[in-house]
Amino acid sequence: MDDLLQFVLAWPGYWTARLIVPTVTFGAVDVERPTDKEGTINCMGVGRRADGTILIGGDLILLVALVIWAVLIAGGVFVSWLF
Numbered sequence: 418m419d420d421l422l423q424f425v426l427a428w429p430g431y432w433t434a435r436l437i438v439p440t441v442t443f444g445a446v447d448v449e450r451p452t453d454k455e456g457t458i459n460c461m462g463v464g465r466r467a468d469g470t471i472l473i474g475g476d477l478i479l480l481v482a483l484v485i486w487a488v489l490i491a492g493g494v495f496v497s498w499l500f
Contacts, residue, residue, distance in 0.1 A: 430482035437485055438473065449474030 435448045449458060449472045458464040462477030473481065 427479065430479040433482040433485055434473070434478045438481060444470070446471045446473060448472070448478055 431448070439447050447466070447470050449464070453472070453474075458472060458474040462473055462475040464472040464474065466472060
C-alpha cells in the first residue's frame with residue numbers, strides 16, 4: 418500500500434518538474450531521469466552532467482513540483498478572489 422501511495426504522489430510531481438524546470442530555466446537545469454547514469458547527484462539532490470547541465474534529483478524534484486503546484490493553486494485562488 419505504501420508503494421502504491423508513493424507511486425501515485427511521486428509520478429505527477431516528477432512529470433511536473435520534468436516539464437516545467439527545463440522550460441523555465443531555458444535548458445540550464447534538467448531533472449534526473451530514473452535511468453540517468455551520466456551525472457552524479459550529491460546528498461543535496463543536485464549534480465552536473467558532463468555537458469555542464471545542472472541536474473536535480475531525488476526529493477528535490479518533488480519539492481520543486483510542490484512549489485510549482487502551490488504557486489498555481491495560490492494564483493488561482495487569488496484570481497478567483499479578485500473576480
